[in-house]
Amino acid sequence: MSIPTADSAAGQAVKAADRAHVFHSWSAQALIDPLAVAGAEGSYFWDYDGNRYLDFSSQLVNTNIGHQHPKVVAAIQEQAAKLCTIAPGFAVESRSEAARLIAERTPGDLDKIFFTNGGAEANENAIRLARLHTGRHKVLSTYRSYHGATANAIALTGDPRRWANEAGVSGIVHFWGPYAYRSNFHAENEAQECERALAHLEQVIAFEGPGTVAAVILETVVGTAGILVPPPGYLAGVREICDRYGIVFILDEVMAGFGRTGEWFAADHWGVTPDLLTFAKGVNSGYVPLGGVAISAEIAATFAERAFPGGLTYSGHPLACASAVATINTMAEEGIVENARHIGESVLGPGLRELAERHPSVGEVRGLGVFWALDLVRDRATREPLVAYNAVGAANAPMAELAAACKQRGLWPFVNMNRFHVVPPCTVTEEEAKTGLAVLDEVLSLTDAHTV
Numbered sequence: 001m002s003i004p005t006a007d008s009a010a011g012q013a014v015k016a017a018d019r020a021h022v023f024h025s026w027s028a029q030a031l032i033d034p035l036a037v038a039g040a041e042g043s044y045f046w047d048y049d050g051n052r053y054l055d056f057s058s059q060l061v062n063t064n065i066g067h068q069h070p071k072v073v074a075a076i077q078e079q080a081a082k083l084c085t086i087a088p089g090f091a092v093e094s095r096s097e098a099a100r101l102i103a104e105r106t107p108g109d110l111d112k113i114f115f116t117n118g119g120a121e122a123n124e125n126a127i128r129l130a131r132l133h134t135g136r137h138k139v140l141s142t143y144r145s146y147h148g149a150t151a152n153a154i155a156l157t158g159d160p161r162r163w164a165n166e167a168g169v170s171g172i173v174h175f176w177g178p179y180a181y182r183s184n185f186h187a188e189n190e191a192q193e194c195e196r197a198l199a200h201l202e203q204v205i206a207f208e209g210p211g212t213v214a215a216v217i218l219e220t221v222v223g224t225a226g227i228l229v230p231p232p233g234y235l236a237g238v239r240e241i242c243d244r245y246g247i248v249f250i251l252d253e254v255m256a257g258f259g260r261t262g263e264w265f266a267a268d269h270w271g272v273t274p275d276l277l278t279f280a281k282g283v284n285s286g287y288v289p290l291g292g293v294a295i296s297a298e299i300a301a302t303f304a305e306r307a308f309p310g311g312l313t314y315s316g317h318p319l320a321c322a323s324a325v326a327t328i329n330t331m332a333e334e335g336i337v338e339n340a341r342h343i344g345e346s347v348l349g350p351g352l353r354e355l356a357e358r359h360p361s362v363g364e365v366r367g368l369g370v371f372w373a374l375d376l377v378r379d380r381a382t383r384e385p386l387v388a389y390n391a392v393g394a395a396n397a398p399m400a401e402l403a404a405a406c407k408q409r410g411l412w413p414f415v416n417m418n419r420f421h422v423v424p425p426c427t428v429t430e431e432e433a434k435t436g437l438a439v440l441d442e443v444l445s446l447t448d449a450h451t452v
Contacts, residue, residue, distance in 0.1 A: 003046050004038060011036040011048025025149075026161070040067035043425050043432050045412070053407070056424050056436050057414035061223060061255050061371075062281035065327050065336060066427040072287055075326030079319050088115075088315040098321035101328045102283070102294065105264040108273030110294035114308075115316035119254030119280035120148025122291040123217065125310055126276045127152055129295065130215035130248035132309075133302045137170070138208055140201070140216045142177035144225040147217065147252055156217060159225050160390045175204045177218065178231050181364045181375060182383060190231040198237040205245060215248040215276075216241075220266035223255035224416055227373035229366055235272040242275075248299070250276045254291065255371075258282030259331060259426040262341030262369030269368065275299055282426075284327045290320035331426070340426035344369040347430050348422060351437040361386060361447035372422040376402075379452045385418035386447055398450045405443040411436055 014036040024032060038048045043066055046052040058064065065072060079094055086092055099113040114129075116122045127139050141147065143158035154162050155169035166172070176184040178197040185196035205213055216238060222228035235251075242249040251274040256266035260282055263269055267277070276299065280291030314320075331337055344367065352372055356362040363377035376386040376399075387396050399415050406413040414421040420440070424433060 003050055003052055006050035007038070007048050011038065014048070042066045042068075043428050051410070053410055053412040054424075054432060054436055054439075055412050056406075056422060057412050058370075058423050058425050059286065060281070061260070061414065061421075061423045062286040064259050064282035064340075064426040065285040065331060066425040069285070069327075069330060069427075071330045072285070072323050072326045075322045076287060076319055079322035083318050085314075086318060088311060088313070092316075092318055092321075094318045094321040094325060095316040098316070098324040098328075101325060102279070102292070105328070106277055106294040107265060107267050107271075109297045110273070110277055111297065112295040112300040114293045114295060115321070116280070116291040116293070116312060117289045117314055117317075117320075118148070118291040119252075119278065120150040120153040120291075121312065122254065122278035122280055122293050123147045123153045123156065123250075123252060124150050126250050126278050126293045127156070127215055127217065128310055129276060129293065129299055129308070130250060133299045134214045134246065134248060136212055136214035138173055138213045139171060140173045140175055140204065140208070140213060142218065142222070143174050144177055144179060144222055144228060145219055145252075146224040147219075148254075171214075173204065173208055173213075175201055177222065177228070178234050179226070179228055180231065181366075191233075194231040194234045194237065197231075197234060198241065201238065202241055205241065205247070210245040210247070213245065213247050215250050217250040217252055219252045219254075219256065221256045221261055221368065221371060223371075226375070226416075226419060227367050227371055227421060229368060230270070232270075235267070235270045239272050239274075248276060249274045250278065252278050254278055254280045255282075258327075259337040259340045260369055260371045260423075262337065262344050264337055266368070282327075284320060284323040285425075287323045287327070288317065288320040289314075290317070290324055334427075336426050339428075340369040343424075343428055343430065343433055344372070347433040348372055348437070351434070352422065355437065355441055355444060358441070359444040359448050360451045361444060367422070370422075370424050370426055370428060374420040374422070376418045376420060376447050378450055386450060387418050389417060391417070398447055401446050402443055405446055406439060409439045409442065411439040 044052050103111045141156040145158040147153045147156040155166040155172040178193045180190050180193040187193035253265050257279045275296045277294040284290050352365045356365050361376050362374050364375040378384045386398050403413050403415045
C-alpha cells in the first residue's frame with residue numbers, strides 16, 4: 001500500500017476551509033480539531049503529513065468492505081457514466097438489483113425494500129409503516145440504544161443525544177433491555193437476565209395498554225450504546241410477545257447488518273424474523289448514502305391498494321444502489337462475511353479476552369464477528385465504570401487519554417463513554433487485527449493506572 005507524498009500545505013488549506021465553513025455534527029464547533037484526511041485504502045487512512053492510521057472504527061462502523069474497494073469504486077463510476085440519477089417512481093436496473101440482492105439475504109419473508117438515504121430515515125419510515133399498519137401510535141425502545149438523529153429516530157434513541165432533541169414527539173416509551181454485566185433486574189446469570197428482561201417488557205406493554213402499542217424496536221446487537229449481545233432466547237421471547245399482542249417487531253440492523261457480526265444479518269445468529277428490518281451503513285459501506293427498510297409480506301399487503309404516505313427524492317438513488325450491488329456481490333465472492341466471523345472467533349475474541357486477563361481496567365469483553373467492546377472499569381469487584389455516564393471534560397480524561405494514545409501509535413479508535421469498541425472493517429486481515437490488539441495492549445496501561 002502506497003501513501004501519497006506528504007503535503008502539509010495542502011492539509012493546512014483543507015483544515016482552514018473546514019474551520020471557516022463546515023459545521024460539524026455532535027460538536028461544539030470551537031472545541032474540535034478535525035484531522036485533514038488525504039486518502040484511504042483497505043483498513044487504513046492517512047493524513048497530509050503522511051501519518052497512516054489503522055481504522056479500528058470503520059469510520060462510523062460502516063466501512064464494512066474497507067476503504068476504496070476497487071470493485072465498488074468501479075461500479076459507481078460505471079453507473080455515473082450510464083445514469084447518474086432518476087426519480088424514485090421509475091424502475092431502473094441498479095435499484096431493482098439492489099432490492100433483489102438485499103431481499104435474498106434478509107430473514108423470512110422480508111422481500112419488499114423501501115430505500116432511504118440512511119439509517120435514521122430507515123427507522124423513521126419503519127415506525128411510520130408500523131403505525132399505519134396497526135392503527136396504533138406508541139413505539140417502545142430501550143434506554144441503551146441509538147436509532148438516528150431525525151425527529152422520531154432520536155426520540156426512540158436511549159442515549160444522551162436524545163435529551164435535547166425529543167421535544168414535540170409523542171408516543172415513544174423506553175424500557176430496559178438485557179445487560180447482564182450491569183443488570184437492572186438483579187440477575188445472577190444470563191438466563192435470569194433474559195427471563196426478567198422479557199417479564200419487564202411485557203409489564204411495560206401491559207401498563208401502556210397493549211392496544212395502543214404499534215411496535216417494539218430493538219438493535220439486534222446494541223451498537224453505540226455498548227455492543228450488547230442479547231442473551232439466548234431474548235429476541236425469540238420479544239417476537240412471541242409481539243405476536244401475542246399484535247405488535248410489529250422492528251429490528252434495527254443499521255450497524256449490525258451486512259457482515260458486521262459474522263452473518264449477513266445479526267438476526268441470523270438467533271433465527272428470528274422481525275416484521276420490519278432497517279439497514280444502512282454496511283449495505284454499501286457508506287460509499288454513497290443509502291439505507292432502507294425490509295418489509296414483511298403482511299405489512300406490504302397493507303399498502304397494496306392504499307398509498308404509503310412517505311417518500312424521498314433520492315430513494316433508491318442509482319449511484320447508491322449500484323454501490324450496494326457491487327458491495328453485496330463482492331462480499332459474497334470474496335467471503336467477507338466469513339472473514340468477519342473468522343477474525344472474531346480466532347483473533348479478536350481470544351485476543352481481547354487475553355487483554356482482559358492482563359489489564360485490571362477491563363471489566364468485560366463482549367461481541368461477535370468484528371463487533372466488540374471492552375467495558376472499562378475502575379474496580380472489577382464493584383464494576384464501577386472508568387468514567388461516569390455521559391462524562392465530559394475533565395471527568396472523561398481517562399478515555400480521552402486512551403484515545404489520544406491510540407492515535408499517536410497509528411490506531412484510530414472508537415470510544416464511547418467507558419467503552420473501547422473494536423470495530424475494524426469486515427475485510428481486516430489477521431495481521432492487521434493483531435497489530436491493533438498489540439497497540440491496545442500497550443495503551444491499556446493508561447486506564448489500568450485509574451483502577452483501585
